[in-house]
Amino acid sequence: MLTRDPSHDLTLPVQSGDPRDRRIEQLEALLQTALARIAELETENASLRALLQQNSTNSSKPPSSDPPGISRRPPSPPSGRKPGGQPGHKGHKRAMVPTSEVDEVIPVKPSDCNRCGGHTVSRRGGPEPERLQQTEIPPIEPRVTEYQLHWGYCADCGCWTCASLPEGVPNSAFGVRLTALASLFSGRYRLTKRLVQDILSNVLGVEISLGSVPKLEQKISAALAVPVEEARGFVRGESIVHQDETGWREALRKAWLWVAVAGAVTVFVISRSRGAVVCKEMLGAAFAGILVTDRWPAYSWVDSFLRQLCWSHLERDFQGFVDRADAGSHIGRALLRQSRKMFRLWHRVRDGTLQRRTFERRMESIEKQVGQLLRQAAACSAPKTAGMAAEILKLEPALWTFVRVEGVEPTNNIAERQIRPAVQWRNGSFGTHSPDGSRFVERILTVVATLRQQRRNVLEYLTAAYDAHLRGTTAPSLLPQLQAVKAVA
DSSP states (O other): OOOOOGGGOOOOOOOTTOOHHHHHHHHHHHHHHHHHHHHHHHHHHHHHHHHHHOOTTTSSOOGGGOOTTOOSSOOOOOOOOOSSOOTTOOOOOOOOOOGGGSSOOOOOOOSBOTTTOOBOOOOTTOOOOOOOOOOOOOOOOOOOOOOOOOEEEOTTTOOEEEOOOOTTOOSSSSOHHHHHHHHHHHHTTOOOHHHHHHHHHHTTOOOOOTTHHHHHHHHHHHHHHHHHHHHHHHHHTOSEEEEEEEEEEETTEEEEEEEEEETTEEEEEEESOOSHHHHHHHHOTTOOSEEEEOSOGGGTTSOGGGEEEOHHHHHHHHHHHHHTTSTTHHHHHHHHHHHHHHHHHHHHHHHTSSOHHHHHHHHHHHHHHHHHHHHHHHTSSOHHHHHHHHHHHHTGGGGSHHHHSTTOOSSOHHHHHHHHHHHHHHHHHOSBSSHHHHHHHHHHHHHHHHHHHHTOOHHHHHHHHHHHHHHTOOOOOOOHHHHHHHHHO
């Protein structure tokens, strides 16, 4: 139901016998009120239009929220080449296994001549046989082992004693490798509990109740606690860390999934907070490295000279300047031109076609131009553009850390790539139902992401970690240096 605001009532009071000049004053006052109201509505309209125009190209909204028809990048012109590998492209073929290592060799000899139909005879000195190696999976049959724990009678005290399970055997209906595999299905392949139950039954022939799946996950979670904590300590001591966060759900309440990537190690944390306290916990309050992030305020406790802002996010901000179609649009276009010039130079440095010193020298003019454009934007009459430009200028040193410090990337794409599988898992599972479930997600994501960076087998690691946990020994390390030392030893 519409209501009427008395402050916006434009009806003139009727006063009989008013002089003409009094009437003119009333009309002027009425006009000023109307003009102020029109300006207010235009501002509100512009703000609403800006919200409608927001998408993944000009804001932090995810691409999945884009309406149909949004083009995230201009289409490339047709090259005129046929699909597939081009002439001169080095092909990738499956490597043949040495004949001595195959499980079975089946000779197949011709009986009739392909040319005349005559009978063929095998003779020495002929061409080498053509080889086809075919990989097949044998029918999967679970191996069931029964442990019979016998009782023994003590002749000294008259008591009966039951034997204990052998070392390394879990007191469970499911063995070490099967337990690790069930957690791998969840954490690596993002299957729901029901799908894990289904694949164990239909593919492996293992009947398991739905409630047993999270119980197996908790066993693996306990085995991963120590190596994951070691990985977190490693991240705190690194010189360059990429960090990001995304929404999560825990027990149907809002939570956040954080990621930190340092070298070949990635760690995850789920928290109810999106504040600086989580960032400090992951990096350590005495963190003295360089942090690569977006402009989220939780990272502002790190000095701007020790930060690098993500230029992919900045480009979306600049595109927002353009799309608002106001006084800041031309500045946004100019900033995008400078950004693209910077990326062209950066790609050449990364590819080794431009020397670092030449890159630093050419970046001087780009840094100057971007600074001047941001100051123009901060002083322009478009309030949202001016406010965002002012916020970016507060972190101006963090725009150029990648120029000053070799090894720093100008984007936070590393962290965003690592967090993407977790987002896909969240979209299918809707988060976790308890803190214990969150701890499992943190740890299994840390293990999967880290081992993928190091090209190590996840199932073998999970099996070894769970076996070590059962035996009370040290689990394999997630740190690349320790793995290299053990390999040499």
